[in-house]
Amino acid sequence: xxxxxxxxxxxxxxxxxxxxxxxxxxxxxxxxxxxxxxxxxxxxxxxxxxxxxxxxxxxxxxxxxxxxxxxxxxxxxxxxxxxxxxxxxxxxxxxxxxxxxxxxxxxxxxxxxxxxxxxxxxxxxxxxxxxxxxxxxxxxxxxxxxxxxxxxxxxxxxxxxxxxxxxxxxxxxxxxxxxxxxxxxxxxxxxxxxxxxxxxxxxxxxxxxxxxxxxxxxxxxxxxxxxxxxxxxxxxxxxxxxxxxxxxxxxxxxxxxxxxxxxxxxxxxxxxxxxxxxxxxxxxxxxxxxxx
Amino acid sequence: xxxxxxxxxxxxxxxxxxxxxxxxxxxxxxxxxxxxxxxxxxxxxxxxxxxxxxxxxxxxxxxxxxxxxxxxxxxxxxxxxxxxxxxxxxxxxxxxxxxxxxxxxxxxxxxxxxxxxxxxxxxxxxxxxxxxxxxxxxxxxxxx
Ligand SMILES: [Cu+2]
Numbered sequence: 001x002x003x004x005x006x007x008x009x010x011x012x013x014x015x016x017x018x019x020x021x022x023x024x025x026x027x028x029x030x031x032x033x034x035x036x037x038x039x040x041x042x043x044x045x046x047x048x049x050x051x052x053x054x055x056x057x058x059x060x061x062x063x064x065x066x067x068x069x070x071x072x073x074x075x076x077x078x079x080x081x082x083x084x085x086x087x088x089x090x091x092x093x094x095x096x097x098x099x100x101x102x103x104x105x106x107x108x109x110x111x112x113x114x115x116x117x118x119x120x121x122x123x124x125x126x127x128x129x130x131x132x133x134x135x136x137x138x139x140x141x142x143x144x145x146x147x148x149x150x151x152x153x154x155x156x157x158x159x160x161x162x163x164x165x166x167x168x169x170x171x172x173x174x175x176x177x178x179x180x181x182x183x184x185x186x187x188x189x190x191x192x193x194x195x196x197x198x199x200x201x202x203x204x205x206x207x208x209x210x211x212x213x214x215x216x217x218x219x220x221x222x223x224x225x226x227x228x229x230x231x232x233x234x235x236x237x238x239x240x241x242x243x244x245x246x247x248x249x250x251x252x253x254x255x256x257x258x259x260x261x262x263x264x265x266x267x268x269x270x271x272x273x274x275x276x277x278x279x280x281x282x283x284x285x286x287x288x289x290x291x292x
Numbered sequence: 293x294x295x296x297x298x299x300x301x302x303x304x305x306x307x308x309x310x311x312x313x314x315x316x317x318x319x320x321x322x323x324x325x326x327x328x329x330x331x332x333x334x335x336x337x338x339x340x341x342x343x344x345x346x347x348x349x350x351x352x353x354x355x356x357x358x359x360x361x362x363x364x365x366x367x368x369x370x371x372x373x374x375x376x377x378x379x380x381x382x383x384x385x386x387x388x389x390x391x392x393x394x395x396x397x398x399x400x401x402x403x404x405x406x407x408x409x410x411x412x413x414x415x416x417x418x419x420x421x422x423x424x425x426x427x428x429x430x431x432x433x434x435x436x
Pocket of ligand 1 (some may be wrong): 140141288342419421423435
C-alpha cells in the first residue's frame, strides 16, 4: 500500500470517528437529559470515538511526511516531519487532536445528567467538538481561496451539520435499544424536528463551496468533479432513506410501538451510506484539486 | 421555550427538558472555543494548490546534450519535498531531493552527469494549502 493510499484510508476512518465524537457531544448536550437509560451508553460511544479519532489524527499527521517523500522512509525524516508540523495541515491536526481530547475528558458523564458537574463536562465536550470542526478551516482549499471569509464559515457550517446528523444516528440506535417507548419516541421526534431544517442546508452549503472553489463546469469531467457528483448521489440516496424514516417508520413507531427493528436497520444503512460518502470525501480532499 | 413545552407534554418519565437547560450553560464553552479558533485563524499563507506548469527539460522532449540543471515551474509557490530520476533499464532510482527550503514557484536543481537513455522524473511538493501534489514526466537523452 502506497503512503497516499494508506493516508486516504486513515483520513476516511478519521472522518468517521471525529464526526461521531462531535455529533455525540451535540446529541448529549441537546437531548441527554431526557435519556436516563441510554445516556451512559451514548457517552461511552462518544468517548471511544474521540479516542480513536485522536489516534487517527496523529497517524494522518505522521503520514504527511511519508507522502512528501513518496515512500515510508519519509516517516523517519526529521526535516520532513518538521515541515509537516509547521504546515497548515499540522495546525489543523493539532487543533483537531486538542478538541478530541476535550471531548474525551468531557464525556465521562456522571449520570443522572442534570447535575452541575454533568453540565460542565457536557460543555467541555461541546467546546472540544466545535474546535475539532473549526480546525478543518485552517487548511485545504478554502484556507487559501480569495473568498475565504465566506468559504471558511460555509465549510464550518457544512461540517457542523454533518457532525450533527451523522453523529446522531448511532446514539438514536442506542436510544431505540435501551430507552422506554415514550422516551425513544420523544428523542426521535426532537431529532427529526431539527434535522428537517438542518439537513437541507448541507447540500446548499456544499454546492456554494463547490461554486467558490471550482473554476468551471469543465471540472465535472475530471476526477475531482466526478467525486463531487458521487457525493451528491450518495446524499440523494440518504435523503430517500431519511424520508422513509421520517414519514413511515417514526410515525408507525409512535402509533403502534412497532417498527423499532426496521428503524434501527435503516439507521445502520444510513451510517453505512454516510461512511461511503466520507470515503469519497477523503479521496477528494486528500488527492485531488480542480485543474484550471 | 419549545423544547420545554415538548417535554412537559410528553409524559412523566422525562426528568428535565433537554435543550432548555443545556444550551445556556454551553455558551461560555462555545464562546471560549470560538475565540481560540479565531486566534488560530490568522492567515497562514497565500497561494493555493501547486500544479507543475512546465519544466526544463520539457516533458517528452528529446535532447542531444545532457542537461546540467532541471527547472520546475509551479502555478504557486511550493516546497519541493521529493525529486527522483530514473533511467529506464537502471534498477536504481536516483534521489535528487534537496533539503526542503522556502516555498518557491521556480525550482532549479543541479543534475548529475547523465548518460544517454530515457529518463523519468518524479516530483512531490507541499503547497500553501497543506496539500501534497505529485507528478512525473519523461525526457530522452540521445546517444552522441
Ligand atoms: Cu490543494
